[in-house]
Amino acid sequence: MAVVSExxxxxxxxxxxxxxxxxxxxRVMFRIPPRADSWDSVDTPGLWDAAMFEVVSDRMPACWVAGLNDGGLTLAPKEWQRPGFWEDYFDHLPDALDQYDRLKAQIIAEA
Structure with missing residues (x-):
């Protein structure tokens, strides 16, 4: 495995x-939105290994709920935990895009 600086x-x-x-x-993974100055202008949140990060705040967004699925635990808005949500999002379905934008804004506002 190669270690890269960025x-x-x-x-x-x-x-x-x-x-x-x-x-x-x-494994623990974090879903993180792209940087504002990202090389990709599309808002594509990525999954990143939590071991890459240092947690600097233990505050949890009010919209997060715990969900159990496929032997794992998810902390996220309930709307994002429905089967097929992320497929709908990446297929650019309007309802999924609207839910993502609204809940992402709420999560960021609570930071």
Whole structure:
């Protein structure tokens, strides 16, 4: 495995808002929105290994709920936990895009 100092979507030393936490027996992942100056102009939230980050705040957004699925735990808005939500989002379905935008704004406002 190669260690790199930066990636177009993530930079060392910057703070990122976690939109969702996914955990299973072997791994914890954070869903993080792209940086404002990202090389990709599309708002595509990425999943990143939590081990890459130092948690600087233990505040949880009010809209997060715990969900159990496929042997894992998810902390995220309930709307995002429905089966097929992320597929709908990445397929650019209006309802999913609207839910993402609204709840992302709420999560960031609470930071």
């Amino acid at each position: 990636h177009p979507g993530i930079h060392i030393g910057e703070e990122y808002q976690v939109l969702e936490v996914l955990a299973n027996r072997t």
